[in-house]
Amino acid sequence: MPHRQHASRDQMIRPDNLAYGLGLFSIGLGLVEMMAPHALSRWLGMHGQERLLQAYGAREMANGVAILRDPDASSWVWTRVAGDALDLATLAPALRQGNRQRDNVAIAMAAVAGVTALDLYCASRLSSEEDDRRGALSMNFERL
Numbered sequence: 712m713p714h715r716q717h718a719s720r721d722q723m724i725r726p727d728n729l730a731y732g733l734g735l736f737s738i739g740l741g742l743v744e745m746m747a748p749h750a751l752s753r754w755l756g757m758h759g760q761e762r763l764l765q766a767y768g769a770r771e772m773a774n775g776v777a778i779l780r781d782p783d784a785s786s787w788v789w790t791r792v793a794g795d796a797l798d799l800a801t802l803a804p805a806l807r808q809g810n811r812q813r814d815n816v817a818i819a820m821a822a823v824a825g826v827t828a829l830d831l832y833c834a835s836r837l838s839s840e841e842d843d844r845r846g847a848l849s850m851n852f853e854r855l
Contacts, residue, residue, distance in 0.1 A: 726836035730782040733833060737775030744768025756812030757805050770794055785837035792834055795827040
């Protein structure tokens with residue numbers, strides 16, 4: 712029986728593969744925000760924010776497509792991190808005492824925080840790889 716090598720954890724989750732998954736996630740989330748803003752705003756107790764949710768959906772979809780086109784570019788994943796911060800800032804006021812849906816808002820914020828952790832991990836790994844490639848290229852030019 713052939714010997715199987717086990718890949719290390721870092722090799723199993725390559726940042727470009729993670730970025731690709733995050734791109735697909737962005738497109739899926741964007742579709743929900745664009746297609747069902749009324750249901751989403753009711754679930755969050757954020758009545759009157761349907762247009763904002765649709766705009767955030769358009770942002771998510773555009774960002775997702777950009778990541779799928781270039782999953783090695785950290786800039787698109789860093790853009791997701793910025794979007795996550797915007798999402799959290801938008802959700803925070805919905806935690807107000809009078810919102811009957813504040814438990815749902817807390818769930819949504821926890822989900823955004825979890826995805827933010829993945830986004831930060833992926834963006835920093837991609838940035839490190841970009842720095843390594845630039846460093847190698849610089850060393851090659853110095854040898855000329």
